[in-house]
Amino acid sequence: MATYRDDRLKAGYSSNTVRLELAIISHLFEIARKEWGMEALHNPVKSIRMPSPPIGRDRRLQPGELEKLLESSSEEMNQVIRFALETAMRRGEIAGITWEMVDLKKRIVTLPETKNGQKRIVPLSSVAVAILKERLSTRRIDGKVWDIGLDAISQDFAKACQKAGIFGLHFHDLRHEATSRLFEKGFDTMEVRTITGHKTLQMLARYTHLRAEDLAERLQ
Numbered sequence: 001m002a003t004y005r006d007d008r009l010k011a012g013y014s015s016n017t018v019r020l021e022l023a024i025i026s027h028l029f030e031i032a033r034k035e036w037g038m039e040a041l042h043n044p045v046k047s048i049r050m051p052s053p054p055i056g057r058d059r060r061l062q063p064g065e066l067e068k069l070l071e072s073s074s075e076e077m078n079q080v081i082r083f084a085l086e087t088a089m090r091r092g093e094i095a096g097i098t099w100e101m102v103d104l105k106k107r108i109v110t111l112p113e114t115k116n117g118q119k120r121i122v123p124l125s126s127v128a129v130a131i132l133k134e135r136l137s138t139r140r141i142d143g144k145v146w147d148i149g150l151d152a153i154s155q156d157f158a159k160a161c162q163k164a165g166i167f168g169l170h171f172h173d174l175r176h177e178a179t180s181r182l183f184e185k186g187f188d189t190m191e192v193r194t195i196t197g198h199k200t201l202q203m204l205a206r207y208t209h210l211r212a213e214d215l216a217e218r219l220q
Helices: 002-010 015-034 065-071 075-087 091-095 126-138 150-164 173-184 189-196 201-206 212-218
Strands: 108-111 120-123
Touching: 002 015, 065 075, 065 150, 075 091, 075 126, 075 150, 075 173, 091 150, 173 189
Parallel strands: none
Antiparallel strands: 108 120
């Protein structure tokens, strides 16, 4: 297992990819021990060091960048960007929303299955509700909220950044931005976890980047 780990890292695979692969192998051994009656089976993954997790990105929107980004985006991409900032939803979650998942009266979107395999109910701000109401006039036969697809979101976002002269910003960074904004609005840790769907506090911390200057103002 140690040799496999080192070979995969030397081959250029990210530490996160190798960690996930080792976790799958480890899970297989644990299932064999606990479910298949192989109690004497040793799990070799538990005897090696896991690759260090990658350093989380800390890119946040700088003053003026959001305005430039929205000016450089199509109407629908403009809506998607604002919706992402209001909900902290992942790109795939946003692209996959159907009107069956949306309850405008209760101001929620119910995601039946998320990245961590669990259902999540996302509360909607008044801005997010207004954006969805804008989409009502373009309802599709298949029930999807957006015309834009998963890959197109990343492609159009990159084009908008290039047009706006914004560098080093990825669409997923909007989730970091939205999560940090929730804390800055005064939501506590459990409330933010409920909204964003982060499974662990460690992962939530990686997505939270509070500005020191903002914290300094609160210390006055």
